[in-house]
Amino acid sequence: MKDDKMKIEQRLQSMKKFYIKAGEMIDGLPDAIPEKTREMLKDNILGDKDLKKLMDGIDSHRPPRIFLIGRTGVGKSSLINALCGAYTAIVSDTKSCTESAQVYECKDKDRVLMEILDTRGIAESEMLDDTISAEEMLINQINEFSPDVAILMLNCTHRDDVNSDVEFLKKVSKTYAEINKLRLPIVVVVNKCDEMAPTRYKNPKEYPEIKVNKIDEVVQYYKGIIVRNGLKIDNIIAVSSLIDWQTPDGMEVDVESIVNLPKNDIDNLQINFDGRYRIEELLDALEEAILDFEAQMGLRMASRLKEVVDRLVKHLINLFSGISATVALTPIPVSDIYILLIIQSVLVSLIASLSGRDISLETAKEFILSMGGIAGAGYVFKLVAQQASKFLNFVWPTSGSIISSGIAATGTSAIGKAASSYFIDDLPIGEAKKKFEEAKKENDETSVNYNNI
Incomplete structure (x- = not known):
């Protein structure tokens, strides 16, 4: 790929x-x-202005900076891999992989495709000392990162109380606007649609109507909370970032065992089963939300060159x-x-x-x-x-x-x-x-x- x-x-x-x-x-x-x-x-x-813009974008593009925020276990690392179409972030089904804010560089050889700031779950915020909380530290890290777009990740199968998540993102958005003199684009992602009942259907092409309807219900539930709390967003999309991996020689490997593989195998993991759902629509939403043209073109060059x-x-x-x-x-x-x-x-x-x-x-x-x-x-x-x-x-x-x-x-x-x-x-x-x-x-x-x- x-x-x-x-x-x-x-x-x-x-x-x-x-x-x-x-x-x-x-x-x-x-x-x-x-x-x-x-x-x-x-x-x-x-x-021709449109043609010239596209031509300029071939050279004048930079890796888009994406800020991911969501509770532990919502699948932030999996989404990174789904967006990149390659194994980039450490994924685990049983434990939190993001123990602190971390920037991932999605690369094609030495070329950086996109930069993603992955934060610890909001629910894990606590006082680090007497002068600064984890929440304040995260806001500082986010502003230093200067994202082009923020992704608020929610879980499709757990209707969590996301009021605190929304309030935190409102603070981030306000501080961002004060510093950068422009608003922070926000796209809400409801992840893990594949786990919605009936769970035996993992291939998005085979999702029955009852599963799709349940997914839509969850989206409406979260949208209601976001609207009532006054958080302005650009879009809300339900997705699945499910990908099963295999080594270059065709050996299937579960996510827990990937870290034990030789580095060459990890760097060259291939998709064995692609259960991604509406990721292309998410990329469309991100591209539309990003305000900076060079970052917007960078997203195209990173994920959808064809x-x-x-x-x-x-x-x-x-x-x-x-x-x-x-x-x-x-x-x-x-x-x-x-x-x-x-x-x-x-x-x-x-x-x-x-x-x-x-x-x-x-x-x-x-x-x-x-x-x-x-x-x-x-x-x-x-x-x-x-x-x-x-x-x-x-x-x-x-x-x-x-x-x-x-x-x-x-x-x-x-x-x-x-x-x-x-x-x-x-x-x-x-x-x-x-x-x-x-x-x-x-x-x-x-x-x-x-x-x-």
Whole structure:
């Protein structure tokens, strides 16, 4: 899993390099591309705020700092492992592992993915001496840590009196706001859903309705206490962080025995059974709650790099489909065929770069033409049909260009989806063609809709 993350990050870096060179690449396009069109391409690609933000985030990110708070045995250490998707924290079913506040660094080799401040259970707070209590010490440690988000952890199977927990977090939140001049985002996590009756169902996909309903009841119970006590939160989510582990050679190991394993085995433990429930939704909630963009991007880079890639691909396809539609509005037939081919080639090259492959525009063109059938005949036919629609302008002004614009947009979208299937999902060229054929059907439906205008 860690190797996969590293490969995906290398893909993102490759994409960033291609993006940086995009301006030079557009300047180097053949003279047949009008200067006005070149400027339009630059403005739409390099000037796109969302794309630029994503590109900046590839480099400008830092490990998010997460503050975990909850009673002993609620599963704080297990949640750390569930968020990281790797064995990071010591987990025990029988005793408290967090004897004092401790910062965990979730790492991918030497790279820190996220920092987590795990505190002792609130119920364990007591006077350390005559001048400071454990509660005051924790508040000082939390402010020194300066978290990006706080997670209040509760137990799904024990409806504890959490009033003291909520009051403590209100104090933390108030002090944080005074020091940092902004509020502390708070997400409430109701953990150990797997232990809710009927307990024999551990696979989230097999949770019966009665179990899900009981989990929802507990969430509503805790939400009521939080609201009545006046604690402002960003979200509340019920999860299971259940993971069973095995050594690299396939030996199953219970959590109590992990500490006795050789260090190499501990560092390379693999998931044997994944009973995680709604962890992805929790990551969504954390990402939305975190106010700092660099920390927000850091969370994406730490736990969901594949999603970052998918988001980039989708954004690129939408962006270039829009560019193609704009170019196709040109009222002169045939003039934009070559320009559209160039635009789609740039899109394919960008998507290919996300797979770690550096391909030329010529190679991208060959890919595009291969999608249309033998010698690209089918694709060329589509382009000709698109341009022919512009002759309608002589009968009904602008109608032909509107039809052409729709065909160009959906055609570019089809090319982007095929390129994603081939380069990102690593599907055979035949499967990529199927994706293109499916998109062509959408193209035909769009053409019919425009004809009905």
